[in-house]
Amino acid sequence: MEAFERLREQGKILRWGVSNFDVDDLEELNAPACATNQVLYNPEARGIEYDLLPWQAQQNMPLMAYCPIGQGGALLRDGTLQHIADKHCATPAQIALAWALRHPGVIAIPKAVSLDHLKQNADADKVRLDDEDLAQIDAAYPPPTRKQGLMMV
Numbered sequence: 776m777e778a779f780e781r782l783r784e785q786g787k788i789l790r791w792g793v794s795n796f797d798v799d800d801l802e803e804l805n806a807p808a809c810a811t812n813q814v815l816y817n818p819e820a821r822g823i824e825y826d827l828l829p830w831q832a833q834q835n836m837p838l839m840a841y842c843p844i845g846q847g848g849a850l851l852r853d854g855t856l857q858h859i860a861d862k863h864c865a866t867p868a869q870i871a872l873a874w875a876l877r878h879p880g881v882i883a884i885p886k887a888v889s890l891d892h893l894k895q896n897a898d899a900d901k902v903r904l905d906d907e908d909l910a911q912i913d914a915a916y917p918p919p920t921r922k923q924g925l926m927m928v
């Protein structure tokens with residue numbers, strides 16, 4: 776953290792952040808200058824909604840969601856996401872991204888090499904999920920009801 780602050784003072788970086796920090800880690804860090812915390816977040820891994828996400832929102836610290844489309848794996852073949860995607864003339868990846876971005880303080884960083892994927896992901900901010908869509912995702916991937924250990928890949 777001292778090194779980051781030195782780089783900032785020297786004008787070599789504008790902001791810095793951390794990754795895979797849970798609430799207790801951020802409390803221990805106690806750094807108002809920390810710009811963001813990058814953590815695993817997608818419908819298959821939503822334990823952070825119980826405490827970390829509200830904590831960061833309360834601190835006005837954006838949360839950066841990594842693997843928001845589940846690394847392009849089983850999540851994108853899920854029937855619920857496909858059903859919602861069909862309704863919105865979208866793709867399951869776009870639904871997963873729209874789902875993560877429904878929180879105003881969340882940034883999502885899907886990695887994509889193919890041009891088609893890049894375009895799809897950029898257009899995901901046009902998809903607006905309604906209450907029915909969100910309820911269907913909750914039924915398939917229930918939100919946390921208690922504290923869970925931070926998931927990582």
Ligand SMILES: NC(=O)c1ccc[n+]([C@@H]2O[C@H](COP(=O)([O-])OP(=O)(O)OC[C@H]3O[C@@H](n4cnc5c(N)ncnc54)[C@H](OP(=O)(O)O)[C@@H]3O)[C@@H](O)[C@H]2O)c1
Pocket residue numbers: 794795813814841842843844845846847848851866868869884885886887888889891892893895896927928
């Ligand atoms: N902080 C951490 O501990 C941590 C841990 C893991 C990852 N990360 C970061 O998180 C970022 C993204 O992770 P990721 O899970 O997205 O990367 P990933 O594990 O490489 O998975 C992305 C996969 O999804 C595919 N894809 C992208 N857009 C798609 C779309 N619209 N439809 C279908 N498939 C699509 C990609 O294909 P193509 O590439 O062929 O387009 C690629 O195969 C990276 O910057 C990584 O560094 C951070």
